Amino acid sequence: xxxxxxxxxxxxxxxxxxxxxxxxxxxxxxxxxxxxxxxxxxxxxxxxxxxxxxxxxxxxxxxxxxxxxxxxxxxxxxxxxxxxxxxxxxxxxxxxxxxxxxx
Numbered sequence: 001x002x003x004x005x006x007x008x009x010x011x012x013x014x015x016x017x018x019x020x021x022x023x024x025x026x027x028x029x030x031x032x033x034x035x036x037x038x039x040x041x042x043x044x045x046x047x048x049x050x051x052x053x054x055x056x057x058x059x060x061x062x063x064x065x066x067x068x069x070x071x072x073x074x075x076x077x078x079x080x081x082x083x084x085x086x087x088x089x090x091x092x093x094x095x096x097x098x099x100x101x102x103x
């Protein structure tokens with residue numbers, strides 16, 4: 001009995017398995033941020049407000065603009081870190097790092 005059909009079958013199975021491992025296409029570069037007119041902060045009973053700039057958000061097919069907004073500082077620190085896009089050095093994938101208060 002020849003091993004050729006068995007080896008050919010194993011090779012085909014391995015090739016099909018590897019074909020399913022291909023990475024999703026990388027999204028196009030993030031567009032430049034839009035220019036925003038920052039409105040006056042809302043009156044929030046003396047609670048300090050900070051402006052969170054707008055940003056582009058990838059929805060899986062295209063970028064959607066998320067408008068900036070005023071957010072209350074609350075009991076957080078005084079250092080606000082705006083959101084930013086970060087590239088994973090291991091995978092090369094980009095991901096959005098949301099805005100947050102530094103501790």
